[in-house]
Amino acid sequence: MSGVDSGFIELDGVEKVFDVRRKTGFMKRAVRQVRAVDAISFRVERGEMVGYIGPNGAGKSTTIKMLTGILTPSAGRLRVAGIDPSRERKRLAHRIGVVFGQRTTLWWDLPLLDSYRLMHRMYRIPDARYRENLDRLVELLDLGALLDVPVRQLSLGQRMRGDIVAALLHDPEVLYLDEPTIGLDVVSKSKVREFLRELNAERGTTVLLTTHDLQDIEQLCKRVMVIDHGCLMYDGPLAGLHEAGESERTLVVDLERELPPIDAPAPARVVRVDGPRQWLAFPAGESAAPLVARIAAEYPLVDLSVREPDIEAVIATMYGEQAERAIS
Amino acid sequence: MLREGLRAYRLIAGMWVRSSMAYRTSFVVTVFGNLTVTGLDFVGILLMFSQVDSLGGWSLPEVAFLYGLSVTSFGIADLVLGSMDVLGARMRDGSFDTLLVRPWPVLAQVGADRFALRRLGRITQGAVVLGWALVSVDVGWSVSKVLLVPVTVVSGAAIFSAVFVAGAAFQIYAQDAAEVQNAFTYGGTTLLQYPPTVFGKDLVRGVTFMVPLAFVNWVPAAYVLGRPYPLGLPPWTAFASPLVAVACCALAGAAWRTGLRSYRSTGS
Numbered sequence: 266m267s268g269v270d271s272g273f274i275e276l277d278g279v280e281k282v283f284d285v286r287r288k289t290g291f292m293k294r295a296v297r298q299v300r301a302v303d304a305i306s307f308r309v310e311r312g313e314m315v316g317y318i319g320p321n322g323a324g325k326s327t328t329i330k331m332l333t334g335i336l337t338p339s340a341g342r343l344r345v346a347g348i349d350p351s352r353e354r355k356r357l358a359h360r361i362g363v364v365f366g367q368r369t370t371l372w373w374d375l376p377l378l379d380s381y382r383l384m385h386r387m388y389r390i391p392d393a394r395y396r397e398n399l400d401r402l403v404e405l406l407d408l409g410a411l412l413d414v415p416v417r418q419l420s421l422g423q424r425m426r427g428d429i430v431a432a433l434l435h436d437p438e439v440l441y442l443d444e445p446t447i448g449l450d451v452v453s454k455s456k457v458r459e460f461l462r463e464l465n466a467e468r469g470t471t472v473l474l475t476t477h478d479l480q481d482i483e484q485l486c487k488r489v490m491v492i493d494h495g496c497l498m499y500d501g502p503l504a505g506l507h508e509a510g511e512s513e514r515t516l517v518v519d520l521e522r523e524l525p526p527i528d529a530p531a532p533a534r535v536v537r538v539d540g541p542r543q544w545l546a547f548p549a550g551e552s553a554a555p556l557v558a559r560i561a562a563e564y565p566l567v568d569l570s571v572r573e574p575d576i577e578a579v580i581a582t583m584y585g586e587q588a589e590r591a592i593s
Numbered sequence: 594m595l596r597e598g599l600r601a602y603r604l605i606a607g608m609w610v611r612s613s614m615a616y617r618t619s620f621v622v623t624v625f626g627n628l629t630v631t632g633l634d635f636v637g638i639l640l641m642f643s644q645v646d647s648l649g650g651w652s653l654p655e656v657a658f659l660y661g662l663s664v665t666s667f668g669i670a671d672l673v674l675g676s677m678d679v680l681g682a683r684m685r686d687g688s689f690d691t692l693l694v695r696p697w698p699v700l701a702q703v704g705a706d707r708f709a710l711r712r713l714g715r716i717t718q719g720a721v722v723l724g725w726a727l728v729s730v731d732v733g734w735s736v737s738k739v740l741l742v743p744v745t746v747v748s749g750a751a752i753f754s755a756v757f758v759a760g761a762a763f764q765i766y767a768q769d770a771a772e773v774q775n776a777f778t779y780g781g782t783t784l785l786q787y788p789p790t791v792f793g794k795d796l797v798r799g800v801t802f803m804v805p806l807a808f809v810n811w812v813p814a815a816y817v818l819g820r821p822y823p824l825g826l827p828p829w830t831a832f833a834s835p836l837v838a839v840a841c842c843a844l845a846g847a848a849w850r851t852g853l854r855s856y857r858s859t860g861s
Contacts, residue, residue, distance in 0.1 A: 335693045337857045351857065358696035370691050372608055374615040379608070386604055388696060415615065 272308030273471055274332065274439065279305050279341035281327050281495075301327040303495035304341065311438070312469040314461070316486035316503075318476060324495040325475045329441055332473070333363055346438055359388060362432035366444030369428055371416040377427050378412040381434060388435035395434060402430040405460050422453025429457065433464070440464070442474040446481055458484050479573050504550050512574040513546040516553055521565035529556065541567075549574055598701035605705035613709060620711070627714035635660060635722055638786065649790030654729035655818055656788060661723025662742075662810035663785035666749025667778070668716035674754050676707035677761040678774055684765070684856070693857075700849055703761060730818060738817045741832070748834035749809035753778060755841035756804060762845070762852035781806045789823040797823050808837040 281302040302324045309315055319325050330336040331343060334350035334357050343350060348357045371380040385395045403409050406426040411419060419427060425445065432440060442461075446454045462485060464470050476482060482489055482503055489506050491499040499506055506512075518527070519542050526535035526543065533547035533556050547556055553571050560566060613620050638660060642653045651659075680703055683689040692702045723746075732738065760774025781804065789797045789811045801807035801824060808830075815822045816831030 330690065333694050335690050335857065337854075339858070354693065355696045355698075358694055361694070363691075363694045365687070365691060368686075368688050368691055372612060374612040375608065379611065383604060383608055387601070 273311040273313075273346060274307075274309040274473070275342070275344045276308075276328075277306050277342040279328075279331065279343050280339045281324075281331060281336065282339045300495050302331070302338075302492075305492070305495075305497050306341075307490060307497060307500055309471060309473065311471055312465070313488060314465045314472040314474075314486050316474055316476060316482035316489045317492065318482065318489060319492040319498075323493045325492055326443065327495075328492065329443055329473075329475065333361060333441060334358070359435065360438050362435070362437035362440040364425075364428050364432045364440070364442045364445055366425070366442070366447045369416065369424055370431055371424065371427055373417050374415055376413045376415055377408065377419070380416065380427075380431055381412075384431055384434045390435050394436070398434050398436065399430070402433055405463065406430055407456065420453075422449045422456075425449060425453065425457065426460075429460070433470075436468075437470070439471040439473065442472065442476075444476055445474060446476065446478050454478075454480075461485055483573070512549045514549045514553065514574060515572040516545045516547060516556060517570045517572060518543050518545065518560055518564075518566060519568040521567055524564065527560060527564060530559065594698065598698040601697040601701040602705045605702060606708035609705070609708040610710055613711075623711045624714060627711045628718065631664075631715045631718040634664075635718065649788040651788040651790070651820075652731075654726050654731070655814075655820075656786070657722050657726035658730055658818065659788060659810050659814055660786045661719055661721075661726050662745055662749060662814060663782050664719030665716060665723055665746050666719075666809050667753050667782035668712065668719050669746070669750035670753030670757060671715060671778070672710075672712040673750075674704045674757040675712055676709070677703055677757050678764070679707055680761050681764045689856075699853060700758070704758075732818060741813055741817060745810065745813040745834055748838040751838035752805065752809050752834075752841050753781070755838070755845035756781065756806075758842075758845040759848045762848040765852035765856050777804055777806075781809075785810050794824070801826075805837045805841060808834040 279302060280300065283299045283301055285297045285299050305324075305328065317325055317328070327336065331338050332345055332350060334354035337351040345357060346360050348360070350357050371377065372383070381399060384390070385392075390398070403412065406429060408423070408426055408430065411423055411427070416424060416427065429442075429445070445461075446457055449457065458481065461472060461474075465472050465485075472485075474481065474485070487502060489499065489501065489503050490497060491506065515536075516533075521541065523541050524543075526538055527545065529535065529545055529547075533545050535543055536546045537544040545556070547553065557569060560569075635657075638656060639653075641648065642656075646652070648656055680689070683692075683703075683706070692699055695702065723742075727742070756777050757774070760777060764774065781800070784792070784796075784800065785806060789800075789807070792800075797807070797811075801812075807823060811823050812826060813831050813834055814820070816828065822828065822830065
């Protein structure tokens, strides 16, 4: 068992190597080894909320699959709540909750409530506990009116919220979310985020989420881990990631009329002008407020908006050189 | 482990039955469709006997006896594990992973997947033909012969189940292998509807020793009907079906565990 000082989730030099077989002719196959996860080590304390990001194929899902006991690591040591996931998959299942954004665990043709009743019996949740959790979760995620509706009639956002409830009925200590906001509308996204924040703050549930949406991380996670080509490239606060990646946010301003490029204080600068609309880039780690105040004071401002850098771009600039080396 | 698996099977199968009731009309139509199609199956054999008096030396009631044993056994296995061929699809779309994060044996979850009561049609039809054959065959019934019939049905169901599980294990390696599995299960039951004497010796040998489907009906039926044993097997083999079934299930279980372990180490 893990001691008091060690992490709730612990990885030490965890590796996952796949043999990829490719047909090269009739009955002939070439076997190539792909290192999906390459000697990753990290610790997550109980009650932390961590974003796990990286481009497609970087090794995110492989890591999550090892943490949930779906896949057995090729090397290294891995513990979740003191349990070795690959050896005690079923025991671990009682202590973790998993939401795969793209795959529902709900029963398509049955009312939402039926799926929850199955979870109740599947995890042998005591009756009182089940009712209490169900009431609380359904209220927080605003699903009360939908319990009797067949899952196939739910919208994507409703179904995602439904899946989150299903993953939490048995009071898991850790919740893994794989792309929890993918494809959701703005309202559903904010509901999901607000819920996760409350869950983490009030129940102390450890949350590990993978996402493509930098706003998920910004609004939820103090800590970010970036994985690329199977290696952990960054582990720290989000602000540090922006500095490391020198990523920039974009301020889009609409002026009353066409004007020469705005004279912005460095490092902010105009990157594009199209009629009365101008695009200014500024460091993502800085507040937009002084820049906005200055433009509003000196220019005939009609409207403005701020665009976040997307995660792929941040990682691309951050590790551009390494990526180039890896390709060549 | 076994109790937990059966409980999981029961709960999941129940969910699928209720899911199918969501489309009541469709359910009723498929049940009738299923009964008709499987019913027509035996009509084919009847038509053959309208032209000939015997098939490989076997009379119509005798062939019906083989048919009834095979179809009833297969029907039971098909009802219990018949949807294991969706495993390949589940692995390709990734939903197999959702089964692995649940606190239940994976085999029970995969076995109960898409559980469908419409499959009762085949059992019903097999049992009706078997019943007719039992009263029609010209046999001096003894206690051992009477007892051998239900024992054979149960052993046969276990042998077919083992083939389903082994096929599912194989699907983990070759993810499009549902058809290979179907060749052994659906193909096997069609083969066994005819007496062994109509087939070439090598085929009979394969069906006896490689995939021991011959113990589903051919060998025990030879004892019950007083016919020569296929391949000149000794008489005691007529009672060997339960042992063969146990051995098949053990092998299939080992294959399943190996397959699952390989999935968890390769992810494919």
